Amino acid sequence: MYEDFASDLAVTMWAEFDQTPTRNESTPEITDLNTIVVDGNFPWTIVTVETDEGVTGIGEAYPSPGVHEVITDYLRPVLVGENPLDVERLYYLMRGSLSGRGSQWGIGTIAISGVEIALWDAVGKILEQPVYQLLGGKMREEVQVYADCHAGEAMVSSAQEGQEAETYQPEAYAEAARMAVDDGFDMIKFDLDVPSGRDVNTLSRHFDGVEIEHKRSIVEAVTDEIGGDAEVAVDLHWNFSPETAERLCRAIEPYDLAWIEDPLPPENTDAMRELKRRVDVPLLTGENRYGRHGFRDLIEGQGVDFLAPDVPKVGGIAETKKIADMAETYYQALIPHNIGSPVATVATAHVGATVPNFVALEYHAREVPWWEDLVARDEPLIRNGRLEVPDAPGLGIELDWDVVEEHRKT
Template identity: 50%
Template sequence: MGIDYRGLRDPNAEYTMRDLAAESMGVTADRGGGRDVEITDVQTTMVDGNFPWTLVRVYTDAGIVGTGEAYWGAGAPELIERMAPFLVGENPLDIDRLTEHLIQRMSGEGSIGGVTVTAISGIEIALHDITGKILEVPAYQLLGGKYRDAVRVYCDCHTETEGGAGPPDGKPTGEDPPAADPIAVAEEAERVVSDLGYDALKFDLDVPSGHEKDRANRHLRNAEIAHKKAIVEAVTEAVGHRADVAFDCHWSFSGDSAKRLARALEQYDVWWLEDPVPPENHDVQREVTRSTSTPIAAGENVYRTHGQRRLLEEGAVDIVAPDLPKVGGMRETVKIADLADLYYVPVAMHNVSSPVATVASVHVGAAISNALAVEFHSYELDWWDDLVSETVIEEGYIEVPEQPGLGVTLDMDAVEAHMVEGEELFDEV
């Protein structure tokens, strides 16, 4: 009977259970059936983009380095540093086993959700980059091949007249933010389509209308709904059939208000209405989705396949929107897409990342049948694509890289120029 020594490594021990198992079978210390490569280090650097992007690098004794990215937010670099000893000495080709190993070892840190999952996601993406380079195949090939050569990008757009979302607790903070101007929003939609070449857009709909009385209760007055309807009407009429347009609510409204808003938008060509209600109560999410013919999207704020399961099984979404470097990584997103496909639900990947996780999402978008698009959230950041050597977005699409791994190369000068204050640059290979 074989000995299962996986996950038993003590990073501080010179002689491990793996060595004992190998000797008992009459072989030398195991590196995974002759695959002569081991992880030697894991490092992070945070870049100050429109979000604080956590870039991850996994180093090997073969001189091959993989790059990944964890969803933005405090705590991920510290968690990744704590997980590094669980990876050092392991074979990076064992992506699934190492990911599950980290989830189990970090269970006390809440590894079913939250920042622990996002930290693991960054490592998992880097492991795909390493594995693709070792095997000399693009990352999508590790996921089963590709359905498409280019993946559509939808551009998350903003205008100066959108104002702020207002105080979440309903308390006054001085002057009220200006009401979003439907005409200005429509003009920005026209500019992004005509000048930047995108045929898929998204705008925020949780914007000031000038009619708010108390944002804390999540209730939309009729005048607020009329204002949001005016934005949707102006934008969809401006771009017509040249672009699909989605609208994001950022979990802002009550169940009844979300239903009334969605019904008010049924006459317009809305690609989807995103996150109209808070993410915790799937029952309310299901009721809102079933109450309207306006397509409803959600999924950004739940973790791993387990978190998406009820949304899909109960018909609580028309479109599922996982965020790859947040939800669990590349293979976890494929699992979510496969589950969604059982219910004939398409996947629109939420994405607020640097080029690294954006391209990781593109590899997944190539490998799944039901991909709609991948989000791009940094069109106002003129140095976004300077972080990598390759051209990423062209005319609203990203060509699926054919180079081994993710197919993007960090420009270390650009990374250093935009690091969060106090961060250190990655080690040289």
């Protein structure tokens, strides 16, 4: 009963926003939408858009509970029968159909993002063009990929019993960083909001000098180990107050980091801009912003040095390109957030190929040995810290559905 109500409601909302162009017999149509969740280091939500051309587009939505229901109960009845070639119109149609239900922020935008990526893949396959060509052509043949190289919990599975605490010490981070560099990455990142072994009131976001020193010692150990072999960045995951973030930034300033990510909670651009004014380190944020409207104040106010939209979360491929275009007018660059499967990763690479102000793309699955196996191809996607943008139609990759099924969660 609920699904019928949701479907009827979605169709009613759709009717208010429908501006469907006149069709002819040769116009392709969307026949179905669905999702599959792959049990990776995050629940990767693969989105499929089927068409009457025999073409299936694949996309990916950011891991979030309820995405499947939004896509199948609300977006499917709106999009089935529509022309998949009208990606921009369908993006606004989806936003309109979810008006008041998260189409501006949150789960609605996430669901729309996954479908939008799948639409681009379908369009590219129908027109026999790679996505980057549909976006205006590529400026670079490959994009730089930076590696998350966490110690801590990410290394507990490989630690000896009773040695878990040691995984949070500077030496463990230096070892993890060296492993990533030896794998060919010349840009790496690691978390700095990690436990020191002391009992700390983390809810206050205030940390004393001993905690600051623990974080500084990790940065020192990593940069001493890596030297000039790679650029090093750190992620604070919004866990510091302005005063603590400022003290921490000053403490690690001598180590010439590539950037410090999310030093403050994401809601207050004024606080981020003030921190940027007070410290002499590059700052990055953006993974918790939605759409170009969510980035406007960061861009216009020069709140950070680098922006980190997440393609399967922010609104999809075209919306990320629009954010990049806005940022370019203020000479800001993109370093997109990415915790996804190869689908999200390649989708982001297509954006990176088409804009001038693209620095690097995050890769967050080094601990997943079958990540590359999800793609039906002989050569790995990522080699020596680079991803060559595929030239085949659409996203340019196909999933190995046997591997997908092997690791399928739902």
